[in-house]
Every structure is written in structure tokens, then in C-alpha cells.
Amino acid sequence: MTTPEEVLAFWLDEVGPEGWYKSDDGLDDTIRSRFTPVYEQATEGGLSLWLTYPSGTLAYLVVTDQFPRNMFREDSRAYDMDRFARAAAKVSIARGWDLKIDPPARQFFYLPLMHSENLSDQDRCVRLFAERMPEATANLLHARAHREVIRDFGRFPHRNAALGRNSGPKEQSFLDEGGYGATVRRLQAAA
Structure with a gap:
């Protein structure tokens, strides 16, 4: 064991x-x-x-x-x-x-x-990283990026294929334009 x-x-x-x-x-x-x-x-x-x-x-x-x-x-x-x-x-x-x-x-x-695909979990995650691991700037960036995706779509579009979910036009456009990675880069540039 x-x-x-x-x-x-x-x-x-x-x-x-x-x-x-x-x-x-x-x-x-x-x-x-x-x-x-x-x-x-x-x-x-x-x-x-x-x-x-x-x-x-x-x-x-x-x-x-x-x-x-x-x-x-x-x-x-x-x-x-x-x-x-x-x-x-x-x-x-x-x-x-x-x-x-x-x-x-x-x-x-x-x-x-x-x-999580729940926005309140995402908000809590961002708060926890900011308050309890403030030195982990990369983690906080990714927490914010995950939260933004959930705010925009209510779910993670990159999971759709694996979970047998259909991607809507907005989700497909997001995926085609770089998906999560593009969100991270945009947040980095804005910081």
C-alpha cells in the first residue's frame, strides 16, 4: 500500500x-x-x-x-x-x-x-493565493486567468472535447485564438 x-x-x-x-x-x-x-x-x-x-x-x-x-x-x-x-x-x-x-x-x-468551474471557488482561490502565498506571483497570475475564463464562459472550454461537450461559437473562437495561454499573456501584459 x-x-x-x-x-x-x-x-x-x-x-x-x-x-x-x-x-x-x-x-x-x-x-x-x-x-x-x-x-x-x-x-x-x-x-x-x-x-x-x-x-x-x-x-x-x-x-x-x-x-x-x-x-x-x-x-x-x-x-x-x-x-x-x-x-x-x-x-x-x-x-x-x-x-x-x-x-x-x-x-x-x-x-x-x-x-473548479464555479466562480465563487475561483474568487476564493485568487484570495487564498493573494493572502496566503503572496510571493507566488505565477500562481496568482494563473488563478486570475482561470477565474477570467470561468467569468467569460462558466466553464473551461479546453475541457469540452474530453467531456463530450459542444463548444459554442464564442468558446471555439477563444480556443482558436490561443485559449487559456492567450488569457495568461494578456493578463501579464496588463500587469
Whole structure:
């Protein structure tokens, strides 16, 4: 059985900040081969004890929010555990557990909110980065960009294909004109 410590050693130490947001087939394969069993445990509700302390919750959030995005890239399964990660993040933030984890790992308490297609979650994510990780300017920029996309569309158009959703004309135009990346560049230029 995989432990929270093994998840955190892999994600925080082996992969580290330089690998967290890269699209890397090798990393995706490694995560699938090493962590599919613990991910499956999470989908069956088998990691509830992890949610009883800060570092265990951090590991849970990595397994349910980060790993699926690598394991199931361009597949609807990448989003299957989002609601569980979001619920765990909200409870742990209310308990102040995010503040017991040092940056940059603290961001993984806020990313389930950034991945939400709910505007109030997006607003909260921006506030949390601004208040609790003010030095993380890149994270705050991306939180603002995610929020802007949700403000404009009420959902993330780049997920439409994977989720079997039709893109409206405005969404398709957004995707054709650079999508999320164009939003980030526009916000950077405005700063």
C-alpha cells in the first residue's frame, strides 16, 4: 500500500516545482505505473484516514487533483475526482491545515479551487493565493486567468472535447485564438 509520505516524496522531491506543470509523457507514464493503485483506492473512498492530518490531506490532494491530470491527459477521467479534491481542500483550509504546509507545496490546497468551474471557488482561490502565498506571483497570475475564463464562459472550454461537450461559437473562437495561454499573456501584459 502506498503511503502519504511516498506520494509526497515523489511529487515534492522527485518531480518538484520544475515538473509540476509540464506536459511530459514520461512523467505521466511513471505516475500511472507507480500510483494507479492508490488512485483507485481514492476513487473507492479508501484514503479517508489520509484526511485526518495536514500532510495526509496534502498527499490526498496530489492523488485526487494532480495525478489524474497526468494519468488521464485529454480524457474525461482527468476530472473524475475533482469534487472530492475540492471538498477535502475546503475542509482542510477551514481547519487552517494549508498554513501548516510550507510553500510551494501549500499551493496544492488551492488548486482544486482553481480547477473548479464555479466562480465563487475561483474568487476564493485568487484570495487564498493573494493572502496566503503572496510571493507566488505565477500562481496568482494563473488563478486570475482561470477565474477570467470561468467569468467569460462558466466553464473551461479546453475541457469540452474530453467531456463530450459542444463548444459554442464564442468558446471555439477563444480556443482558436490561443485559449487559456492567450488569457495568461494578456493578463501579464496588463500587469
